[in-house]
Amino acid sequence: MAWGGFHLENGNELAFITANKIRSIGITGQGEGVWLVDKQGRPVRNAILWSDTRSAALVEYFKQQPGLEEQLFAISGTPLLPCNSSMILRWLQQYEPETLVQADCFFFAKDWIRYQLTGESWLEISDTGTSLLDLQCGELSNEVLSQLGITHTAQLFLPLLPSAAIAGHITTQIAQITGLEVGIPVCAGALDVSATALGIGAVNHGDVYTILGTTCCTGIVCHDLKRINRQTRFVPHALSGNYVNLFALQSGTPNIDWALSQLTDSKDFLQTSSQLEAVPAGCGGVFYQPYINGERASFYSPSARAGFFGISQHTTDSHLLRAVFEGLAYAITDSLADYPAGGRLYLAGGGAASSLWLQIIADRTGREVVTRQVKELVI
Structure with a gap:
């Protein structure tokens, strides 16, 4: 339903742009939250947004663990917050474990849109870097996952791209819907x-x-x-x-x-x-x-x-x-x-x-x- 709404609203706006003037596409979107999809790329539940505070009690629990927040900050660059994707994944593990079993991977908001445009599945460093990466090396932090008790969610993480990298190209299907030319490069984008x-x-x-x-x-x-x-x-x-x-x-x-x-x-x-x-x-x-x-x-x-x-x-x-x-x-x-x-x-x-x-x-x-x-x- 949401993707259909995107077709209608933004497809009409694109009609005012000369298609051959568009040489590349960059995507951005709200940060954090969790968008889970199955192996067919279908959502397994409604997305959980950054503004959702359902993990607040878990955040308080982890904040009470001596030295833990400081340790996690030194790695990920963020304090413990309910908006963190890491904390939302922990909440899902504790209260909706069946959802994680159904999921093949997870996206951030813009990654989902990019997947629809290109058919290619990636994560991007600025979004993933909000709570899940070792910022010093730009890679997924197994230590963060371990300390929060969500090590097994590592299998949901897609390969990472830098913001400016080409993540895919406009598909024939999307070209027909939007009037964009097939093959226009789409970059990974940014938070x-x-x-x-x-x-x-x-x-x-x-x-x-x-x-x-x-x-x-x-x-x-x-x-x-x-x-x-x-x-x-x-x-x-x-x-x-x-x-x-x-x-x-x-x-x-x-x-x-x-x-x-x-x-x-x-x-x-x-x-x-x-x-x-x-x-x-x-x-x-x-x-x-x-x-x-x-x-x-x-x-x-x-x-x-x-x-x-x-x-x-x-x-x-x-x-x-x-x-x-x-x-x-x-x-x-x-x-x-x-x-x-x-x-x-x-x-x-x-x-x-x-x-x-x-x-x-x-x-x-x-x-x-x-x-x-x-x-x-x-x-």
């Missing part, structure tokens, strides 16, 4: 946050960027795996030889979506700009903590919840709404607390369309914000 770094130009050591989207994810490009903060994590950059030091809020724009639904008649935050501009910075003393679904950066607490502070009899809906935007800007600032102040902050994502929010972020972080004119840096 969304890694691909965005490349697309926005954050490619040099020390470059900082934030994706104003579902997670409001902040990344710092680096050449090494030096840990600055306990809640940081590392993933491979789309540009080989580099890493991204990530601080991904559990929820970014969902805070805004909630506020719009409760405080306005609009679902489009851009339509509220004039309303918010009328509210002075500081929102009359109102402060918002953006933990609507818990938090994972710059601290870990799945039970944390959002809240307003400083409400008085003079507080209006507009104060509350602007406080949500400012609260997210403060959270982004917290993510950068252990890094040198000043410099540029590249901004991407749907939220970058709001000049007001860009100004709020610039004011809170003390950085020069830079955006691109391209509407979608990665698709």
Whole structure:
């Protein structure tokens, strides 16, 4: 059903592109989660997304094991989190072992799409590097699997490709559906946050960027795996030889979506700009903590919840709404607390369309914000 929807929506969009102008295709998508398929390439269950927290109790159990999280971080570059594919695989082993028996391999989101386009099955290093690889050598870590008690899942892992490698070519069937030419090369692609770094130009050591989207994810490009903060994590950059030091809020724009639904008649935050501009910075003393679904950066607490502070009899809906935007800007600032102040902050994502929010972020972080004119840096 989902793949059929992809045909309909994106096939129509491709009709506006001259087919012979497309020379190659790159794919990106949301990270982590697990997409399990059988030997015929059919899903054995619904995908489990990164935002699913069903493994939270298991995460807490492993966090209580002395020294384990530090040991795993030294290998994989990530703390223990419910979003980790490694923890989701552990949950499946414990609660749905029959699902793993049915599965022949697993994909990440973009890998599934690439498989449909090419018929070729691969994993790619930036996605797999979110919790399952030894980042020093770029290979599957048997030690991570062993420590989490999921060694037998190693048989589900497909061969790895770097982001820029050619993973296959457009098949005849896909050409008929989309109008694309048969044989167009399709590269392995990259995790969304890694691909965005490349697309926005954050490619040099020390470059900082934030994706104003579902997670409001902040990344710092680096050449090494030096840990600055306990809640940081590392993933491979789309540009080989580099890493991204990530601080991904559990929820970014969902805070805004909630506020719009409760405080306005609009679902489009851009339509509220004039309303918010009328509210002075500081929102009359109102402060918002953006933990609507818990938090994972710059601290870990799945039970944390959002809240307003400083409400008085003079507080209006507009104060509350602007406080949500400012609260997210403060959270982004917290993510950068252990890094040198000043410099540029590249901004991407749907939220970058709001000049007001860009100004709020610039004011809170003390950085020069830079955006691109391209509407979608990665698709």
